[in-house]
Amino acid sequence: MSQEVSNKLRAEAPIGVFDSGVGGLTVAREIMRQIPNERIVYFGDTARVPYGSKSRETITRYSKQILRFLQKFQVKTIVVACNTASAYALDELEAETDIPMLGVVKPGAKTAAEVTKNGRIGVIATDATIDSQIYTKYIKELNKDVTIYGKACPLFVPLVEEGLWQDPVTDEIARRYLTELIDIDIDTLILGCTHYPLIRSTLGRIMGDAVTLVNPAYETAQELKEMLEQRGLLNRTPPALGANPYQFYVSDSAEKFKRFANSIIKYGILSAKTINIEEY
Amino acid sequence: MSQEVSNKLRAEAPIGVFDSGVGGLTVAREIMRQIPNERIVYFGDTARVPYGSKSRETITRYSKQILRFLQKFQVKTIVVACNTASAYALDELEAETDIPMLGVVKPGAKTAAEVTKNGRIGVIATDATIDSQIYTKYIKELNKDVTIYGKACPLFVPLVEEGLWQDPVTDEIARRYLTELIDIDIDTLILGCTHYPLIRSTLGRIMGDAVTLVNPAYETAQELKEMLEQRGLLNRTPPALGANPYQFYVSDSAEKFKRFANSIIKYGILSAKTINIEEY
Numbered sequence: 001m002s003q004e005v006s007n008k009l010r011a012e013a014p015i016g017v018f019d020s021g022v023g024g025l026t027v028a029r030e031i032m033r034q035i036p037n038e039r040i041v042y043f044g045d046t047a048r049v050p051y052g053s054k055s056r057e058t059i060t061r062y063s064k065q066i067l068r069f070l071q072k073f074q075v076k077t078i079v080v081a082c083n084t085a086s087a088y089a090l091d092e093l094e095a096e097t098d099i100p101m102l103g104v105v106k107p108g109a110k111t112a113a114e115v116t117k118n119g120r121i122g123v124i125a126t127d128a129t130i131d132s133q134i135y136t137k138y139i140k141e142l143n144k145d146v147t148i149y150g151k152a153c154p155l156f157v158p159l160v161e162e163g164l165w166q167d168p169v170t171d172e173i174a175r176r177y178l179t180e181l182i183d184i185d186i187d188t189l190i191l192g193c194t195h196y197p198l199i200r201s202t203l204g205r206i207m208g209d210a211v212t213l214v215n216p217a218y219e220t221a222q223e224l225k226e227m228l229e230q231r232g233l234l235n236r237t238p239p240a241l242g243a244n245p246y247q248f249y250v251s252d253s254a255e256k257f258k259r260f261a262n263s264i265i266k267y268g269i270l271s272a273k274t275i276n277i278e279e280y
Numbered sequence: 281m282s283q284e285v286s287n288k289l290r291a292e293a294p295i296g297v298f299d300s301g302v303g304g305l306t307v308a309r310e311i312m313r314q315i316p317n318e319r320i321v322y323f324g325d326t327a328r329v330p331y332g333s334k335s336r337e338t339i340t341r342y343s344k345q346i347l348r349f350l351q352k353f354q355v356k357t358i359v360v361a362c363n364t365a366s367a368y369a370l371d372e373l374e375a376e377t378d379i380p381m382l383g384v385v386k387p388g389a390k391t392a393a394e395v396t397k398n399g400r401i402g403v404i405a406t407d408a409t410i411d412s413q414i415y416t417k418y419i420k421e422l423n424k425d426v427t428i429y430g431k432a433c434p435l436f437v438p439l440v441e442e443g444l445w446q447d448p449v450t451d452e453i454a455r456r457y458l459t460e461l462i463d464i465d466i467d468t469l470i471l472g473c474t475h476y477p478l479i480r481s482t483l484g485r486i487m488g489d490a491v492t493l494v495n496p497a498y499e500t501a502q503e504l505k506e507m508l509e510q511r512g513l514l515n516r517t518p519p520a521l522g523a524n525p526y527q528f529y530v531s532d533s534a535e536k537f538k539r540f541a542n543s544i545i546k547y548g549i550l551s552a553k554t555i556n557i558e559e560y
Binding site for chain 2: 047048054057061155157172253256274
């Protein structure tokens with residue numbers, strides 16, 4: 001097989017994307033928008049969701065099982081579409097495989113370091129992501145003169161999953177969480193959990209126009225595109241007419257996943273399969 | 281060994297209590313209060329919490345792993361201190377073991393069937409427990425002339441875990457969930473999730489004095505005491521001075537569990553151990 005044919009085959013391999021549940025669909029959605037030729041295998045660990053309140057050890061063990069599952073599909077790259085798993089497990093995952101991996105934290109951190117003018121960056125995320133201080137670490141590597149303020153917002157995920165995307169209760173909770181970030185005059189806010197872009201308009205209204213919201217989902221899809229281009233792995237072949245380029249797997253009920261997923265992804269999730277992730 | 285000695289030994293065996301996480305501590309707390317001589321082995325599945333949004337298959341698989349873990353301790357009985365696991369997994373657990381099992385649903389259903397005067401009973405619980413219709417089934421077996429109204433309240437658990445036990449946001453959410461139960465004039469409300477007793481005062485205020493709140497944790501401890509008495513398994517020997525009669529195991533970080541647990545249980549949880557439940 002010539003090098004050219006081999007590269008073309010590898011380029012046509014799917015991208016693996018995983019998350020603790022449905023939140024990572026905001027990342028999958030950006031990939032679908034920005035590089036529409038790509039096949040995607042998505043795994044959502046809905047039987048063990050959420051990760052954001054759990055420990056490094058547990059999150060890493062779960063993420064390794066998911067890596068082994070995704071390897072079955074000969075994926076050309078893996079996107080860790082979960083901030084908490086990116087924060088805690090990415091290094092250990094990279095040590096286990098040659099498949100290029102991309103987390104959502106680094107791209108978000110990079111953009112925030114670039115756009116801040118006053119050097120005050122806020123990060124909102126799950127308890128686990130904030131505890132990890134991962135955003136601080138990455139941003140400081142790029143620019144050691146900025147100050148990063150982390151704030152855990154554990155109620156945002158349940159509020160989003162309850163559908164209260166535009167609601168006085170979400171406003172009230174957001175105001176409580178964000179007040180201290182407003183008070184210390186941040187000019188950039190990283191939405192450090194994949195659920196948060198779904199309440200972006202609420203967050204933007206409370207923070208005001210002077211604060212730039214950074215959505216790592218968007219930045220990750222951009223960086224993924226660049227990475228695939230550099231490696232000659234960008235898929236130039238659009239999906240065949242009628243072929244479904246997106247496969248969804250979950251660890252709990254597929255029906256429930258589909259209902260929520262279809263509220264996030266407009267491409268129409270026709271099917272999702274349940275697998276037992278503990279076997280991996 | 282004489283029958284008497286053998287019974288005494290069995291009576292001194294611990295009671296197994298399990299839950300998806302910390303909520304079942306409200307049940308353990310009632311057992312500690314009502315039958316203080318008993319040893320308890322508590323398991324909280326904190327690595328896979330919550331169960332209330334997950335499917336029957338997943339909840340049953342998890343519960344069976346926990347049963348196998350608790351069997352190691354030669355427990356004399358097992359209390360399924362989680363409404364969702366009681367709803368979905370109890371029958372299958374009972375089929376796997378001779379150890380007498382007690383869920384929290386039946387005792388709560390029995391009390392509600394007894395105390396209602398107008399025959400209109402409300403049940404608030406997780407999505408999974410409501411979907412299972414288990415309270416309706418048990419109550420109808422006892423009294424087919426009552427009407428049961430189920431209402432899923434998925435935000436209560438995160439609000440309780442965020443510590444908002446007395447808070448305007450919890451009031452607002454509770455009002456939204458409970459309005460329809462008030463409108464249909466129930467006189468009895470079952471707190472069908474082990475977290476809910478922690479916001480009992482909020483729920484009571486909103487429902488008003490005319491509505492009786494049924495706390496299955498309390499009823500379960502009572503029924504457990506009766507069951508142990510009938511079988512001659514009640515422990516007559518108080519714990520030795522200085523001995524710790526309560527052992528706590530969790531599937532995620534023990535530190536985090538201890539922090540929350542000590543806000544629920546005043547007996548002081550000195551230690552908790554993390555185990556890998558997926559190995560069972």
